[in-house]
Amino acid sequence: MALGQNSGISCRDRVRGCLLGGALGDALGAGVEFLSLDEIRRVHGPAGVRGLTAAYGVDAPITDDTQMTLFTAEGLIRASVRGRSKGICHRPTVLWRAYQRWLATQEHPGPPSDTDSDGWLAGQPLLYARRAPGNACLSGLRMPRMGTPARPANPTSKGCGAVMRSAPFGLLPTSPEAAWTLAAECAVLTHGHPSGYLAAAAFAWIINVVADGHTLVAAVESALGRLASERDGGEVAAALRTALAVAADGAPTPERVEFLGAGWVAEEALAIAVHCAAAAPADPWAALLAAVNHSGDSDSTGAICGNIVGTMLGEGALPTDRLAELEGHTLVRQIADDFVLEMSGAPEISDSWGEATPAWFDRYPGT
Template identity: 40%
Template sequence: MSTDKYTKIDKSRACLILGALGDALGAPVEFMKYNEIVAKYGDTPNIIKGIQMLDDAYGKKGAITDDTQMTLFAADGLISAFKRGAERGILGEYWGYTAISYAKWLETQSQGNPNYSDFDWGSHELFEVVKKQGQRGPGNTCVSSLKAMQKPAEPAKNDSKGCGTVMRVAPIGIFFGNLIKDTSKQELQKVYDEGVNDAAITHGHQTAQHASGILAVIVALVLHGESLEKAIRVALDDFGTQDVSGLCEKAVQLVNESPSVENLQKLGEGWVAEEALAIAIYCSLLGSKKVLSVEDSLRLAVNHDGDSDSTGAITGNLLGIEFGTKVIPQSLIGTDTEVSSLVELLRKYGEDLVEVADYRQS
């Protein structure tokens, strides 16, 4: 089981672009109940009720949230760290560098950590793009943890299991999935550990860390050519923990029934990591099995009582890594939306997450 570099790049690009699209689709309804969403957007004839197309959030049509912002900073931190190691011949732990990258993201939110304000780290272009966007509903746990961070490769001291871990971990799965030699359990353990480490930067609860590690493994397996269904099975069998696997197994079983918001809401609301992961597994598997279209899989992922942008983002990540750019729904992205204006940046980071493995100091 293997895919060539160009297929991996295509999958990686789609993972980030569809993740951003799911994020933007869910942004306007993130803090609404399902009945409020249906009341506002109408009881449409589509099988999925509620919001159907991108709408206004944060004063812009099709605006992304902190989910996509942090995903991009995760990607940038990994790429910058690899290049630093190639140039200097020495490299610390990767999660230390992504932690610094997240601290730079925090500065774009008009907050910041004085311990890292003088660091010249990462892409200035990305920093300016996100700084111009401003605050996009940053999660309290991410903000407080990054503000309090003394050393970059130390676990956060809190007991939060919020979904701020799984909503940003896709680049971890892509980057380390591309670096591993094969998809043996021994190699996948490296991906899992990096997903756990990344989560630990901001979230101290083991459930949030476990969910992040499992999602990173799923992404890595699909990057290598495994089907989404098989990747989920392998990740849960080899790395599943009781606190995460229960809901995820339930999600897999619910796919065998007719798709509905009622079934989705049996998995929770997505505010915590294991619920967000389970909801995304449910919605993306419906798309993978062609029960729903990619568009309707994303719509189902955001039309519910809970954390719509995060569940939309993760669902988009999974659909993108499986199908590649050929399924990106241009009609949903539009041409006059914020997410459409970010497509080239997302494509660039999707490509660089794979290409950087060949980087050599010139």
């Protein structure tokens, strides 16, 4: 797969769109994550949230959803750097270390003085904000051993914490199957229930196919074909089928969204995001608003929906005025641009042997 090869949207526009769209949906839902729909309407009016609001004492804040997505992207960059500079790389282990760096941001008030030795992302003060991180993410990453498909962390957990961080796997210049496999292997670092890791895998597959220029409906239908080969894939498949069926009924409404669930668990979060994006395919702002105005995990459903619509339509389709309000938008763009540089094999970050230049290796140590 070559990102965006089947459309006029550039690779960088899709990657930026995916990460910025996710951050925008995250921020839209942050202030209403724990409110019922009735409470949302009571606070924000009958139409619910219509624009970015404050939460955690910050205007338009990103939460753990965006934080972990950025560390996923950083981990994939570092895995690629390691692979071409060291000649060998076990990518789930590199991602485990990336998530350990995220865990450290949740356990310390700010970056330690020696973060320069471990790449630049861990030195960003913004990422040390603690904004309701998921219990399974925290407990899984605190385990003394890394979860694996054979011995997954939290084998009964199917919360949406693995799904909401998995979009970057789909942005890799690889096949949908490879994106699926890596997303599943990295989901079990924290979420071991089949619906938890298969929803993350299906999400990566969908992003990969959409990034190649195909429609969202085609991407979901192909993911359903892949799920059919999984013994435990029925729950995720049923949720996705329902999401498409409800989207065919017309524009997304809170009532249609709530028919799909609350989004606290993986298959519901993915279904809500897919439904909103599919029901408003040409209007990313309408899709994002629909994805957060419901009783449930609004920031996660908003983030996943934002990843989808941003990949579909590119950064240029997202509202520029809203992006300018978004906390950390410059940081998100930087990670997106660095991801594109590394995955495209840009000559400015490579020496004559194809290995990372010293400056790039310092920025993304291959460990």
